[in-house]
Amino acid sequence: MAWTYSQPVKIIFGNNKIESLHEIFTELGLKNGLLVSDPIFVQNNVADKIIDHSKGLLVKVFSDIVPNPTVDNVDACAKLIKENNLEFVVALGGGSSLDCAKAAASVCVTEDSIVPYHNGEKKFPENHLPLIAMPTTAGTGSEVTPVAVLSNPYIGKKAPLASDNFYPLCAIVDPVLTTTTPNFVTASTGLDVLAHALEGFWSIHHQPICDAVAQHSTKLVFKYLLRSYKDPNDIEAKEKMCEASLMAGLAFGLPKTTGPHACSFPLTNLYHLPHGEACAFTLDYFARINAEAENGRLNNFAKEIGFEDAYAMADEIANLKKALNVKTTLSNAGIKDEDIENIAKLSMHPNMLNNPVTMDQESLIKMYESLR
Structure with missing residues (x-):
């Protein structure tokens, strides 16, 4: 490499x-x-x-x-x-x-x-x-x-x-x-951190230094985001989430973001989901899609931060989203079935090309249909 x-x-x-x-x-x-x-x-x-x-x-x-x-x-x-x-x-x-x-x-x-x-x-x-x-x-x-x-x-x-x-x-x-940040902003921006770290890791442009800080950031998010959300005065949690955010910025700055960010743009533009919430909307789905890519890199990553595999990590992302009260289905995001084809088309943003598993409009339609 x-x-x-x-x-x-x-x-x-x-x-x-x-x-x-x-x-x-x-x-x-x-x-x-x-x-x-x-x-x-x-x-x-x-x-x-x-x-x-x-x-x-x-x-x-x-x-x-x-x-x-x-x-x-x-x-x-x-x-x-x-x-x-x-x-x-x-x-x-x-x-x-x-x-x-x-x-x-x-x-x-x-x-x-x-x-x-x-x-x-x-x-x-x-x-x-x-x-x-x-x-x-x-x-x-x-x-x-x-x-x-x-x-x-x-x-x-x-x-x-x-x-x-x-x-x-x-x-x-x-x-x-960050102690004055409203809870819903803490949730959305914290999920953006997680998306940055994971996407920086699984991007086809990944490299060792960015991989290392991605892993560090991801561990911090799973440990401290919910604490930061529940108690704005938990200064340790706030400090660790700032550290995670900074590290995630370093993690994706060169490899760039991938599928979840590509999908986030129409979700924000058309349905006004906050950016981090929009990125997280498909994050666990992409974790499952990318689990076996490049000889299971993401599976190994998940194991190193304490999960059985990438699928278990994806389950925890889904649980975290629910605990943070963000939108997780098309229906509660106000997206109708007849909108799916258009959203899939608009999700083919250039960032999608950075995803380790090739996605096309048909596979994106299948993804969105699973999120009803």
């Missing part, structure tokens, strides 16, 4: 690290920055605390972001950066604020909208503003990946956009920031 590994993001991990923002920014030579924040953190004054801890190095706030950030959100953010000659960007929040900030920090050095980049018509120039990622959910792993997922409501498109520009200069992971 030949492989390469690269991870350019400096990672600072620990409880209450936000109190050291001024020192961190100064050490990195940053000043005159923009805080890109989920709206809730402006409303509950967490954004104010971040600005206070920066001691004057963050001078503007942008929070006009919807849960699935749009091209308009990115363009508005980039406009604010240009109008105020801002020099770096800090993203505070879940995947939405990080995705918006990543794209804005690159497109702001051009005269363009983000649209032609999202459409694949243009490639970003190499220069971009430095980005600091501060996740508030244990979920996307976006703080260590070069990917942003954006929506264009004008053409009904939600799709990932990848660029090396999107790697943050630094990720500051403070588990204390």
